[in-house]
Amino acid sequence: MPLSKDEVRHVATLARLGLEEGDEEFYAHQLSGILGHIDRLQQLDTEDIPPTAQVVEVASRLREDEPRPSLTQEEALANAPAAVDGSFRVPAIQEEA
Amino acid sequence: MTSSDLTELGIKEASRLLRLGSISASDLVTAHVERIERLDSHVKAYLRFTPELWEKQADEADRRIRQGDAPPLAGIPLAVKDVLCVRGVETTAGSRILRGFKPPYTGTAVARLFEAGAVMLGVTNCDEFAMGSSTENSGYFPTRNPWDLDRVPGGSSGGSAAAVAAGEAMIALGTDTGGSIRQPAALCGVVGMKPTYGRVSRSGLIAFASSLDQIGPLTRSVDDAAVVLSLMSGLDPLDATSSDRPGMEVLNNFGGGVKGMRLGVPREYYDVKGIEAGVKSAIDAALAVLRIAGAEIVDVSLPHTDYGLAAYYIIAPAECSSNLARFDGVKYGLSEVDAPNITDEYLQTRRKGFGTEVRRRVMLGTYALSSGYYDAYYLKAQKVRTLIKRDFDEAFKHCDAIVSATSPTVAFPIGSKTQDPLSMYLCDVLTLGGNLAGLPGISVPCGTSDGLPVGLQVLGPQWGENVVLRVARAYEEASEVRAEVASVV
Numbered sequence: 001m002p003l004s005k006d007e008v009r010h011v012a013t014l015a016r017l018g019l020e021e022g023d024e025e026f027y028a029h030q031l032s033g034i035l036g037h038i039d040r041l042q043q044l045d046t047e048d049i050p051p052t053a054q055v056v057e058v059a060s061r062l063r064e065d066e067p068r069p070s071l072t073q074e075e076a077l078a079n080a081p082a083a084v085d086g087s088f089r090v091p092a093i094q095e096e097a
Numbered sequence: 098m099t100s101s102d103l104t105e106l107g108i109k110e111a112s113r114l115l116r117l118g119s120i121s122a123s124d125l126v127t128a129h130v131e132r133i134e135r136l137d138s139h140v141k142a143y144l145r146f147t148p149e150l151w152e153k154q155a156d157e158a159d160r161r162i163r164q165g166d167a168p169p170l171a172g173i174p175l176a177v178k179d180v181l182c183v184r185g186v187e188t189t190a191g192s193r194i195l196r197g198f199k200p201p202y203t204g205t206a207v208a209r210l211f212e213a214g215a216v217m218l219g220v221t222n223c224d225e226f227a228m229g230s231s232t233e234n235s236g237y238f239p240t241r242n243p244w245d246l247d248r249v250p251g252g253s254s255g256g257s258a259a260a261v262a263a264g265e266a267m268i269a270l271g272t273d274t275g276g277s278i279r280q281p282a283a284l285c286g287v288v289g290m291k292p293t294y295g296r297v298s299r300s301g302l303i304a305f306a307s308s309l310d311q312i313g314p315l316t317r318s319v320d321d322a323a324v325v326l327s328l329m330s331g332l333d334p335l336d337a338t339s340s341d342r343p344g345m346e347v348l349n350n351f352g353g354g355v356k357g358m359r360l361g362v363p364r365e366y367y368d369v370k371g372i373e374a375g376v377k378s379a380i381d382a383a384l385a386v387l388r389i390a391g392a393e394i395v396d397v398s399l400p401h402t403d404y405g406l407a408a409y410y411i412i413a414p415a416e417c418s419s420n421l422a423r424f425d426g427v428k429y430g431l432s433e434v435d436a437p438n439i440t441d442e443y444l445q446t447r448r449k450g451f452g453t454e455v456r457r458r459v460m461l462g463t464y465a466l467s468s469g470y471y472d473a474y475y476l477k478a479q480k481v482r483t484l485i486k487r488d489f490d491e492a493f494k495h496c497d498a499i500v501s502a503t504s505p506t507v508a509f510p511i512g513s514k515t516q517d518p519l520s521m522y523l524c525d526v527l528t529l530g531g532n533l534a535g536l537p538g539i540s541v542p543c544g545t546s547d548g549l550p551v552g553l554q555v556l557g558p559q560w561g562e563n564v565v566l567r568v569a570r571a572y573e574e575a576s577e578v579r580a581e582v583a584s585v586v
Contacts, residue, residue, distance in 0.1 A: 008460065015418060015463040016425075016440070017456055018448030030518055031461055037519055038407040041477050044484070051479030052486060054308060055535035056295045056559060058338050075201040081432030088427050091439050 002032040103128035104264035105582045108173055108321045111267065115162055115172050122158035122172030125267075126151050126216055129174045133218070133265045136585045141240050142250075142260035144179055146219035147186055154216040161214065169328060171214030176266035178257050179220045180227055181207050181312065182301040186217075190303045191225045191253075193236040194450025195430040204301015205336065206270065206312045206329040213328045218266055221256030225452045226421065227277055227305045229253050230524035233515055234454040241511070242285060243583035244549055248508040251281030251524070257315045258285040264582035268325055269315040274305050275409055276503075276528025278313045279540040283503035283552020286542045287580045288569070289315045290322045291528075293559050294535035295340040296347075297326070298333030306416035309532040317580035319541060319570040323348055326562065340560075347562035355571040356391030360384075361496030365402035366527055372505040375546025380502050383543040383553045383572060387500070390575040392568075397492040397499065399530065401484045406522060408485065409529045411465045411478035417455075418462030424450065457518060486534045493558045498568050501527055503540040503552035527554060537562045541569045542580050 005024040008031065012019050073086050082089035103125055106114070114120045130151075137143055151174075158172035177183060180190045182200035189195035203211065211217070224234035232240040232255030240255045242248040243263040250259040254271025258281035261269050271278040273291035282289025290313045297312045304310060314325035330344030362384065367377075388394050426432035426446030433445035451459070465474035492499060504524060514521045531538040536559060540552035553572060557565040573579065 003464070007464070011460045011464045011467065014467060015459050016422075016443040016447055017451070017459060018444035020448065027457065027460060030457060031464070033519055034410060034457075034461060034522075038410060038474070041404060041407050041411075041481055042473070044401075044404060044481060046477060046480035046484070049480040049483050051476055052482040053479060054338070055482070055486060055533070056293065056338070056340070058295055058340065061334075061337060063334065071201050078201060079198050079429035081426060081430070082434045089434065090427055091434075091436055091442055093439050 003028050003035060104132045106267065107318050108170065108267065108324055111173060112171070116167065122155040122162070122216060125172055125174055126155045126218070129218055129265060136263055137265060139241065139246055139586055140243050140259050140263050140265065141238055142221055142256045142263065142265055143176070143219045144222050144237055144256070145187060147217050150186070150217045154211070158214050158216060168212065168214035169324065170210060173215050174218050174267045175210060175215040176218055176221045176257055176260045176269040177207055178223050178254050178269070178271050180223060180272055180303045181270060182303070183207055183217065186220065188220065188303070189236070190227070191223045191235045191237065192450065192452070192455070193431060194424050194446070198429045200301070202301065205298035205333045207301065209329045210325070215268070221260055221269060223256055224253035225455050226303070226417065227253040227272055227274055228417070228454050228458055230276070230280055230521050231514065232256060233511065234452060236452055239511055242508045243585045244286060245508065247510055248549070249284065249511055251284035251504070251508065253277040254289070254315065255281045258282050258287055258289065261285070261287045261315050261317060262583050263585050268321055270312060271315050272302060272310055272312050273532065274309045274413060275532050276525035278315060279503050279528050279538055279552065279554060280524060282315055282540040284508040284550065286550030286583070287315055287317055288319055288322045288539065288541050289313065290326060290539040291531065291537065292326060292330065292562060293537045295338050296330050296342070296537070296562065298336040298339040300333055300335035304420040306413040307420060308416060309413060317582070319539070319566060319573050322539065323351060323566045342560060347566060349563040351563065351566055351570060353567050354390065355387055355568055358392045358498070358568065359395050359496040360387060360392045360568065361395050361397035361492055361499045363397050363399040363402070363492065363499060363501060365399050366501035369402070369505055369526055371523060372502060373507065373546060376502050376505060376507065376551050379544040379546055379551035380553065383576065384500065386576045387572055390571055395496055397495050399488040399492060401481065401488050402530065404481050405485055405530045405533060406526055408478040408481040409533060410461065410522060411474050412482060412533070414458040414462030415465050415475050416462070418459045418466065421455070421459055454518070482533050485530055489530070489534045489536060498561070498564050499556040500568070501554050503527060503554040507546050507549035507551060531556050535559055537565050539565050539569045541573055542578055543572070543576065544578055
C-alpha cells in the first residue's frame with residue numbers, strides 16, 4: 001500500500017519529527033517501497049495464532065518497596081541542556097492567565 | 098615479544114604472560130594504543146578513547162596480578178560499542194542527538210567486565226541507534242573493513258568488529274537486534290555471539306527494540322567469546338527480563354566436540370535469495386568439516402523465512418519509535434531550547450538530531466502503531482513472530498543446532514546499498530530470525546570468498562549457548578580456520 005505525502009506529514013507530526021523541504025516525497029517513496037515488501041504478511045492466515053510480544057518466558061519478579069540509593073538531583077540534571085532551580089527547563093506550555 | 102605480537106594475543110595466552118610477569122597490563126595497553134595510532138585513521142573503528150580509564154584499570158590489573166588475586170580478565174583490552182553507558186564517558190549511540198551525553202552510571206554488562214579486570218580502550222562506532230548493517234548510518238563517519246578499506250565492516254556493531262579484526266582491541270562488546278553482532282563479525286572475519294534474549298542484562302544499553310536487543314562479545318576465538326559471555330551473563334535486578342540462570346552454564350561441555358550431534362541445515366537459509374556463490378561454497382566446505390568431525394548433517398525447514406524480514410521491519414521500528422520518544426531535547430543531548438514552544442522544540446531537536454535511517458524507522462513504526470493500522474501491521478507481525486518461533490521449535494525437534502551462512506554476501510563496497518533501504522535490510526535475512534525467536538547464535542570465520550571473510554552461523558535453542566559454543570569451537574578446531582588480525586596497510 002503506497003504512502004501518500006499527507007500520510008507522511010501526519011506520521012511525522014505524531015512522531016514529532018520536523019520535516020525539511022523535499023522530505024515528504026522522499027519518505028513517501030521509500031516507506032512505500034518498504035511497506036510493499038511488508039504487505040506479504042497479509043498472505044498468511046493468522047486468525048487462530050496468538051501474538052508474541054515477549055519471546056522468552058520470564059516470570060515477573062517483585063521486590064520489597066524499600067528506599068534505595070539513586071541518582072542525586074545534581075547527577076540527574078548534569079546532562080540537561082537547560083536546568084533552572086533543580087528542574088529541567090522547557091518552553092512554557094501554558095499562557096499566563 | 099614485539100608489540101605487534103601483543104595485539105594478536107587471545108585472552109588465555111595474554112593472561113598466562115601477565116601472570117608469569119613476562120608482560121604487564123600497561124604493556125598490553127601501550128601495544129594496542131600504538132596500533133590504534135598507526136591504523137585507526139584508516140579503519141576508523143573508534144569514536145573516542147578513554148585514556149583515564151585505561152591508565153587506572155591497567156594499574157589496578159597490574160596491582161592485582163602482583164598480589165596474586167587477578168580476576169579472570171585482568172589487563173585484557175576491551176572496546177565498547179557506543180550504545181553501552183559507561184559512567185562519565187561520552188556515549189552517543191552513534192547519533193548527533195546525544196552528543197555530549199555522559200551517563201551517570203555504567204551499564205551492568207560493562208560493569209561486570211570491569212569487575213573482571215578488563216581495561217577499556219575506547220568507544221566504537223556504530224550505525225545510529227544500532228540501526229543499520231554497514232556502520233554507514235553513523236552520525237559521525239563510516240568505519241571501514243580492515244580487510245578492504247573500500248568496503249563496509251557490516252553493522253551495526255561495525256566499529257567493534259573492525260577494532261577486533263584490526264588488532265585494535267583484544268575483545269569488544271556489541272549489540273544484536275537483527276544481526277548487528279553476527280553480521281559484522283562475519284564481514285570482518287571475527288567471532289561474534291548474540292546470547293539468548295535475557296541471558297545478558299540490558300541495563301545501561303541505549304534501547305533500540307527492547308524485545309529483540311541483546312549484548313554480546315566480538316573476539317578472535319570461540320574460547321574468548323565464551324569466557325566474556327559467561328562473565329557478563331546472569332540475573333540483574335535492574336533488568337526485569339534478565340534470567341536467573343547462572344552465567345557459567347554457557348561453558349557446559351564446551352569442549353565436547355560434535356561427534357553424534359545432529360546439525361540442521363534449513364533449506365530456506367541454504368538457498369536464500371541473493372546468496373553469493375563464494376559464500377555458498379565456503380558453507381559447503383564448513384559442513385564437510387563438521388561431517389568429518391562426526392556431526393550428522395540433516396535437512397530442516399523454516400517455512401516462514403520469507404516473512405521474517407517483513408515481521409521484523411514492523412516490530413523493530415514500532416519498538417524504536419516508542420524508545421526514541423525520550424530524545425526530546427529536555428533531559429539530555431541536543432536541544433533547540435530557544436524554540437517558541439515545546440512542540441517546536443521537539444520538532445526542531447529531532448529534525449537536527451536524527452539521521453535519515455532513524456527517521457525512516459521512527460516513521461515506519463509510528464505508522465504501524467497508528468490508529469487504523471495497528472491490527473493490520475503490528476498485531477499481524479506479532480502473530481507472524483509466533484509462527485517463526487514455532488518454525489524453530491519444530492526444527493529443534495530434529496536437530497541440536499542449526500547451521501547456515503551468517504550473511505548472504507561478503508563485505509560490500511561503501512555506498513553500494515545506501516540508496517536502497519530494502520537491499521540493506523536484506524543483509525540480515527539469515528540473522529533476524531534468531532532475534533525474533535530469542536535464540537542464541539554465533540558467527541565464526543569459515544574461510545574467504547574473493548579474499549573477503551565468510552561467516553558460519555550456528556543457532557541453538559533458547560538457553561542453548563553451550564550447544565552453540567560447542568559446535569563453533571569444534572568447527573574452529575577441526576577446520577583450522579582461525580580469526581586472523583588484518584594487516585590493514
